[in-house]
Amino acid sequence: MKIVSIVGTRPNFTKEYAINDVCRAKGIEEIIVHTGQHYDYEMSDIFFKELNLPRPKYINEIVKGSHGTETATMLVFLEEILEIENPDVTLVYGDVNSTLAGALASAKLRIPVAHIEAGLRSKAWHNPEEINRRVADTLSDALFPHIKEAYDSLLAEGFRKENVYLYGDIVKDALLKIMKKNKIKTKTGDYFLLTLHRAENTESPKRLKNILEAVMESRQHVKFPVHPRTKDKLVTYGLFAKLERNKNIEILPPQSYLNFIKLLAGCKKFLTDSGSARREAYILEKPVITLIDIVWVQEMVKCGWSRIAGDDKKKILDAMENHNPNGNRPEIFGDGSAAQKIVDTLIQRYA
Ligand code: UD1
Numbered sequence: 001m002k003i004v005s006i007v008g009t010r011p012n013f014t015k016e017y018a019i020n021d022v023c024r025a026k027g028i029e030e031i032i033v034h035t036g037q038h039y040d041y042e043m044s045d046i047f048f049k050e051l052n053l054p055r056p057k058y059i060n061e062i063v064k065g066s067h068g069t070e071t072a073t074m075l076v077f078l079e080e081i082l083e084i085e086n087p088d089v090t091l092v093y094g095d096v097n098s099t100l101a102g103a104l105a106s107a108k109l110r111i112p113v114a115h116i117e118a119g120l121r122s123k124a125w126h127n128p129e130e131i132n133r134r135v136a137d138t139l140s141d142a143l144f145p146h147i148k149e150a151y152d153s154l155l156a157e158g159f160r161k162e163n164v165y166l167y168g169d170i171v172k173d174a175l176l177k178i179m180k181k182n183k184i185k186t187k188t189g190d191y192f193l194l195t196l197h198r199a200e201n202t203e204s205p206k207r208l209k210n211i212l213e214a215v216m217e218s219r220q221h222v223k224f225p226v227h228p229r230t231k232d233k234l235v236t237y238g239l240f241a242k243l244e245r246n247k248n249i250e251i252l253p254p255q256s257y258l259n260f261i262k263l264l265a266g267c268k269k270f271l272t273d274s275g276s277a278r279r280e281a282y283i284l285e286k287p288v289i290t291l292i293d294i295v296w297v298q299e300m301v302k303c304g305w306s307r308i309a310g311d312d313k314k315k316i317l318d319a320m321e322n323h324n325p326n327g328n329r330p331e332i333f334g335d336g337s338a339a340q341k342i343v344d345t346l347i348q349r350y351a
């Protein structure tokens with residue numbers, strides 16, 4: 001059986017880590033194709049090196065521009081490669097523009113698409129990731145939602161049960177693997193960890209200002225690995241110099257997966273607008289303060305471990321001080337064997 005896996009962004013590479021290991025162990029031919037969406041060393045190459053991923057067989061030119069330009073460039077590139085490789089199945093991950101381009105190129109060539117992390121619905125129709133997910137789901141032949149909520153949404157939308165498989169979240173598989181390999185333990189440190197890169201925040205000077213002012217006012221030690229998009233915007237809005245001068249915020253470059261997980265495992269609380277890192281924090285028993293008003297995993301909020309603060313200064317400050325959950329933390333993300341089960345299902349369906 002031949003699988004083409006389409007990756008392009010940081011969160012794709014860590015998910016690929018979980019799947020690739022299983023494919024290698026089972027002797028399955030998996031061809032990795034890199035769309036060029038993320039291209040900086042710290043956003044791409046370091047993940048391949050650190051996770052011992054095979055070098056992609058095809059790497060697109062650097063993709064820059066609007067979402068339309070980005071997706072169109074990737075589509076042209078992917079169509080050509082899928083025609084050459086003609087795999088039994090194309091694997092796409094998550095909800096980034098690379099996912100959308102991969103699903104579209106493949107479906108048009110009548111190559112079945114399998115979508116990992118299908119079905120997540122925030123009902124925020126304007127959200128770029130929501131659009132990507134919905135379209136990729138529609139074009140997919142096999143759907144692998146990572147949580148029960150997403151599974152239920154797919155069935156409610158009319159996807160056929162025999163094409164939808166609930167095995168858990170490969171984000172958890174990858175996390176458990178890297179922690180075990182590097183003997184990382186969770187402990188409560190004396191710093192907060194902050195990540196911020198979602199379009200809803202970076203496109204709004206007001207939101208960015210509110211969030212960062214709250215963090216500065218807290219006077220807590222906050223480690224802040226800055227995504228290139230966020231850095232660009234902070235410089236444009238004239239906020240970066242102020243941050244650099246601030247003593248309680250420690251500005252860091254984008255982190256490798258291993259270094260990020262170490263930072264996360266050792267923090268006191270996690271402030272974020274990220275989708276995947278939020279789940280990693282929950283699995284690592286960290287109180288999560290969410291800096292975007294979109295809820296992706298309702299259960300994390302319901303059980304009290306994730307608190308939505310958005311860009312509300314008062315709520316952020318209050319959560320930094322008082323969000324100290326210690327109650328029940330249900331196993332929302334499976335048992336760490338999702339990748340294994342997904343690959344087995346791909347073999348059953350497409351070999
Ligand atoms: C993308 C995903 C987002 C995901 C995030 C993880 C979409 C719609 N968004 O957002 O869901 O959570 O990746 O990081 O696909 N840039 C660099 N260097 C790089 C990569 C990007 O400077 O290595 C710059 C680009 O030139 C662009 C900006 O950052 O100006 C945004 O990059 P883009 O890939 O469009 O989206 P992300 O913000 O990374």
